[in-house]
């Protein structure tokens with residue numbers, strides 16, 4: 001059990017559906033203000049992307065944001081250093097690709113995440129078979145390893161994943177990389193199959209674009225993750241006020257049920 | 258004694274390298290493919306069909322050619338395994354026929370592929386046409402310009418070519434894009450990866466499909482009384498032609514030499530990392546961002562190398578060196594003039610190393626087998642541009 005497990009279990013017990021906005025670290029000078037704005041507007045967890053040169057699970061919007069951030073000289077450590085200066089009350093989780101931490105060395109990376117105050121990590125290219133050393137290093141410093149399940153994941157494998165998953169199960173609503181979509185895809189099916197084998201919180205992500213979609217996802221699951229739709233606004237230069245407005249809309253839609 | 262180039266472990270590891278680092282969405286497809294390949298590779302009917310197509314359609318076996326003039330000039334015994342004479346002009350056909358047959362066996366109707374120089378794209382389009390599959394090829398935008406004729410070839414063969422505009426717009430980005438695309442069509446589509454890279458079972462499976470060239474070459478040298486060569490040499494992009502060749506000699510006394518592009522030398526200047534579904538040696542920055550490779554040959558413009566090569570290097574069974582653009586151009590011209598064979602720019606890396614190392618790594622009198630992985634027709638326009646600009 002990590003602290004993230006405890007916090008998110010308590011959140012669910014309180015009856016509140018989780019809203020998890022995603023932002024790309026280092027994308028602008030004031031990116032930490034975007035995080036604060038998201039928190040202020042009602043985020044329960046903020047997912048922070050550490051930009052990687054080859055984001056295999058990301059569509060064009062997040063690719064572009066990662067390029068912008070890398071072009072500004074962002075490094076994994078600079079994102080973590082920035083994050084360490086945040087004083088927000090909610091958990092922060094990092095999403096990136098395994099090479100970033102592999103290159104740092106997993107023990108050192110786990111320590112750096114812990115020092116920055118990060119509660120959990122999502123590594124879409126690190127499946128359970130390869131997670132052993134990483135998971136052990138992170139658990140040692142109370143950083144959760146969050147796992148994904150996809151529409152293609154068979155029941156027996158969902159069970160295997162759920163058994164070791166920490167924090168929440170990230171249910172991918174569709175067979176796609178990140179990016180805008182016009183519906184909730186296979187969310188209901190994935191959530192139903194996950195619920196059958198696990199009682200941990202399940203959040204739906206991938207393709208959730210509008211407040212209506214976020215509300216629909218939160219109705220069938222315990223929370224909704226919104227990435228590209230928010231990052232698109234950041235890339236358009238909407239700044240902290242734009243982030244606050246959109247996350248606020250998402251919050252209200254989710255709370256309206 | 259350790260045996261080399263047998264099976265990876267259950268999770269696809271070659272020593273510390275390999276494995277399966279893919280999004281959960283692709284995991285079932287990788288497992289399905291592994292099972293289908295294991296099953297097919299043990300099925301005499303599948304093997305018969307594979308060998309029949311490679312013979313009747315692919316032009317196998319390709320010959321081994323003795324280089325009379327260069328051998329006497331260099332003071333070595335130089336032999337070439339002539340993959341340039343295989344259909345579509347390179348070793349790539351061996352792999353795509355295998356994967357296209359597997360695609361049908363799995364009940365899928367479409368393949369997608371990445372390509373650098375365009376050779377794997379052309380081979381994939383060819384196999385798709387032959388076996389009645391749909392085919393989409395992902396190619397870095399920069400490469401579509403460098404290899405415009407190959408783009409047209411693929412289209413003639415009925416494939417559609419998708420220029421990739423992200424990142425460095427070369428091979429590594431084409432792989433990223435093909436992987437992304439695969440996530441969204443994995444139920445109907447097989448990803449026909451072009452080299453011994455990517456997640457398990459690809460590095461092992463592609464090596465197995467390419468092992469036909471190494472087996473043939475070993476037998477051909479025995480048949481002509483040459484026996485085991487002192488050295489076998491192949492160029493290395495992802496490493497498929499080298500893996501195919503090495504597999505025929507891995508448990509012999511021959512030295513195994515892989516030659517990378519100087520600007521894409523993952524063993525020489527890389528460090529361990531995870532990319533494109535595998536743990537291997539990668540050229541990366543000091544904070545783990547993947548760097549762009551630079552080479553005159555689009556097919557070697559890749560910042561990584563197949564995981565089995567990383568293992569063979571770490572265990573010192575094979576040795577890896579590099580060759581620079583200038584000596585590669587010289588080597589291409591030298592083989593053309595001395596032996597009447599225009600090699601691909603990729604292949605010319607292996608030749609450049611041999612020409613440079615006679616008297617160094619190569620002793621006079623040594624028998625050297627080079628994999629002539631492909632013909633240079635695709636490259637002549639580019640070579641003309643470069644040499645023309647110099648004249």
Ligand SMILES: Cc1ncc(COP(=O)(O)O)c(C=O)c1O
Pocket residue numbers: 347348373374375376377451452453492493494495496497498499555556557601603604630631632
């Ligand atoms: C003729 C030829 N040789 C070699 C290569 C490099 O690939 P590999 O290292 O997988 O053999 C290519 C790739 O495009 C090629 O076209």
